[in-house]
Amino acid sequence: MSTGRAGSRGIAVLAPALLALVISGCSAAPAAPSSPPVPAPSASVAPIAPPPTPAVDVPTVDASLANQKPVGAAPSSIQIPSLNIDMAVESAGLDAVGSMALPANPDIASWYRFGPAPGADGATVIAAHVDSLRYGLGPFARLAGAPAGTEITVLAADGVEHRYALESVQSAGKPEVPWATVFDRTGAPRLTLVTCGGEFNYTTRQYQSNIIVTAVPVK
Amino acid sequence: MRKIFSIGIAAGALIALVGVTPATAAEGDAKLSVFHGVPGLTVDVYVDGALTLDNFEPGALAGPLELAPGTYSVAITAADAADASSPAIGPVDLALESGMDYTAVAHLDAAGQPTATLFTNDTSTLAAGEGRLTVRHVAAAPAVDVLAGGTAVITNLENPAESLLTLPTATISASVAATGTTDPVIGPADVNVAEGVNTIVYAWGSLTDNNLALGLQTITGLHSSPGSIPAGEAGLAATNQPVDPAAFWLGGSTLVLLLGVVVAATLRARRTAAQKAN
Numbered sequence: 445m446s447t448g449r450a451g452s453r454g455i456a457v458l459a460p461a462l463l464a465l466v467i468s469g470c471s472a473a474p475a476a477p478s479s480p481p482v483p484a485p486s487a488s489v490a491p492i493a494p495p496p497t498p499a500v501d502v503p504t505v506d507a508s509l510a511n512q513k514p515v516g517a518a519p520s521s522i523q524i525p526s527l528n529i530d531m532a533v534e535s536a537g538l539d540a541v542g543s544m545a546l547p548a549n550p551d552i553a554s555w556y557r558f559g560p561a562p563g564a565d566g567a568t569v570i571a572a573h574v575d576s577l578r579y580g581l582g583p584f585a586r587l588a589g590a591p592a593g594t595e596i597t598v599l600a601a602d603g604v605e606h607r608y609a610l611e612s613v614q615s616a617g618k619p620e621v622p623w624a625t626v627f628d629r630t631g632a633p634r635l636t637l638v639t640c641g642g643e644f645n646y647t648t649r650q651y652q653s654n655i656i657v658t659a660v661p662v663k
Numbered sequence: 664m665r666k667i668f669s670i671g672i673a674a675g676a677l678i679a680l681v682g683v684t685p686a687t688a689a690e691g692d693a694k695l696s697v698f699h700g701v702p703g704l705t706v707d708v709y710v711d712g713a714l715t716l717d718n719f720e721p722g723a724l725a726g727p728l729e730l731a732p733g734t735y736s737v738a739i740t741a742a743d744a745a746d747a748s749s750p751a752i753g754p755v756d757l758a759l760e761s762g763m764d765y766t767a768v769a770h771l772d773a774a775g776q777p778t779a780t781l782f783t784n785d786t787s788t789l790a791a792g793e794g795r796l797t798v799r800h801v802a803a804a805p806a807v808d809v810l811a812g813g814t815a816v817i818t819n820l821e822n823p824a825e826s827l828l829t830l831p832t833a834t835i836s837a838s839v840a841a842t843g844t845t846d847p848v849i850g851p852a853d854v855n856v857a858e859g860v861n862t863i864v865y866a867w868g869s870l871t872d873n874n875l876a877l878g879l880q881t882i883t884g885l886h887s888s889p890g891s892i893p894a895g896e897a898g899l900a901a902t903n904q905p906v907d908p909a910a911f912w913l914g915g916s917t918l919v920l921l922l923g924v925v926v927a928a929t930l931r932a933r934r935t936a937a938q939k940a941n
Contacts, residue, residue, distance in 0.1 A: 495743065495745070496714045496717075496745065496746065497714065497717060498713075498714045498715055498716065498717050499713055499714070499715075500715065500728075502715060502716055502725045502726055502728060503725065503726070504716070504719070504723050504724065504725040505723065505724050505725075506722060506723055506724075507698060507722055507723060507724040507865070507878035507879050507880060508722060508876070508877075508878065508879070509852050509853070509854065509877055509879055511879070512853075512854075512855050512879060513855070513857075515834065515855060515857075537791065537792055538791045538792070538889055541890070542791070542889060542890045542891075543889055543890055543891045543892065543893055544889040544891070544892045546892070546893075546894060550895075556889065558791055558792055558832065558858040558859070558886065571892050571894055572894065573894045573895055573896070574894055574895040574899075574900045575895050575896065575897040575898070575899040575900055576895075576896060576897055577896055577897045580897070580899065581897075581899045581900060584894075585899070585900040588900070618891070621891070621892075623888045623889060623890065623891070624888050626888070627886075627888040627889065629859070629883065629884065629886065630884070638892050638894065639892075639894045639895070640892075640893070640894040640895030640900070641895075641900055641902070642901070642902055643901055643902055643903040644895075644898035644901030644903060644904070646898060646905070649896055649897075649898070650893065650895075650896075651894070651895045651898075651900075651901065654892060654894070
């Protein structure tokens with residue numbers, strides 16, 4: 445009795461359809477040993493054969509225009525209270541040589557308008573000059589020493605406040621800055637702030653590094 | 664007896680599963696998406712005899728599947744078919760090349776008969792600020808023009824042809840009209856031509872059945888990134904500022920002192936010279 449129960453439990457873990465096959469197979473038991481074990485007895489079980497199911501789950505979406513991703517709202521200002529930073533943010537593209545075009549005034553930040561808007565997947569990039577011969581030292585000069593956890597708020601043109609916490613401050617030597625990573629459009633939404641820093645070449649009048657701040661959304 | 668038989672069936676099921684499991688995605692794989700543009704017909708899609716898309720609805724887009732380069736046989740059956748033996752469309756052989764991106768489209772031909780077309784998607788990199796718009800005519804309809812904001816930007820597009828445009832990033836008001844006319848048979852509808860994206864629009868359905876529609880597929884990641892961010896020019900935040908202010912003023916005063924000595928010496932020399940002359 446107990447062994448019989450164990451045997452039926454063993455069968456019961458198989459799919460119900462398979463169990464049905466086994467039971468129907470019982471009535472044809474005398475023929476079973478002589479038939480090859482691999483092919484399913486399709487002729488005898490045709491009425492109860494389950495419809496085939498795909499081997500892989502292929503992602504499928506409704507392709508109608510209604511499912512287009514909305515265009516995100518541009519950032520209009522950025523605040524970092526602990527660094528005494530409160531700057532307007534303009535939208536910027538590229539200059540004539542393919543660099544991100546920033547206004548000369550280091551008090552004005554720029555959002556890379558071809559990349560993700562705040563809240564969208566990928567890195568929202570906001571950059572500003574660290575200094576200027578005309579305007580002097582800018583607010584982003586204070587980013588280099590900011591600790592992890594520093595609160596950052598980006599206000600978007602649609603009135604939504606996006607809050608972030610600073611995760612890391614990195615200095616990248618200029619020829620090797622991984623720009624494809626800085627301007628990444630995939631992955632979780634995040635904020636990337638960029639300015640200049642490190643050593644200055646007094647001959648070419650250029651900083652040798654970019655300061656790259658990464659911040660993650662705060663719920 | 665029962666035990667032996669059930670093992671035999673389980674083994675058979677296992678072999679069947681292994682047989683239809685696709686190769687794991689690898690470098691050099693081709694990407695294949697499938698768009699269903701035959702109105703009123705829910706289908707199953709079989710790839711090399713294996714059911715791959717179950718109950719695939721009109722207007723839906725599936726994929727991309729990552730497939731090793733090679734030729735695949737695709738058959739499209741009624742949704743309740745037991746296998747691929749009596750397809751409604753195909754089987755068609757699709758030759759997929761390494762690293763390429765394709766969309767197989769089940770659609771009506773210009774006369775309204777179900778057919779399938781394999782399109783190759785343009786995944787070349789776009790310049791900053793630009794998007795790509797691909798329009799594919801897969802509807803039972805004569806040649807059409809595609810209008811953006813009421814102006815024809817693509818003319819005389821015939822089933823099953825496509826036309827590609829590179830545009831500055833914008834949301835365009837798109838409509839489709841019989842070629843040479845401006846009276847829309849589809850739209851106008853807003854299409855977001857996003858930066859760094861190939862936005863593929865399918866005009867599908869049937870003009871005579873009055874069910875023409877637009878379908879959308881997007882291929883992202885075709886953007887280019889800025890080459891640099893020059894964000895400083897004065898050295899005021901530099902970590903290698905060379906001149907200590909105190910040293911500067913000390914150096915300056917030394918210079919003044921030296922100048923003073925030189926001037927004094929010169930004056931003395933002149934005075935001496937003058938005295939000698941006298």
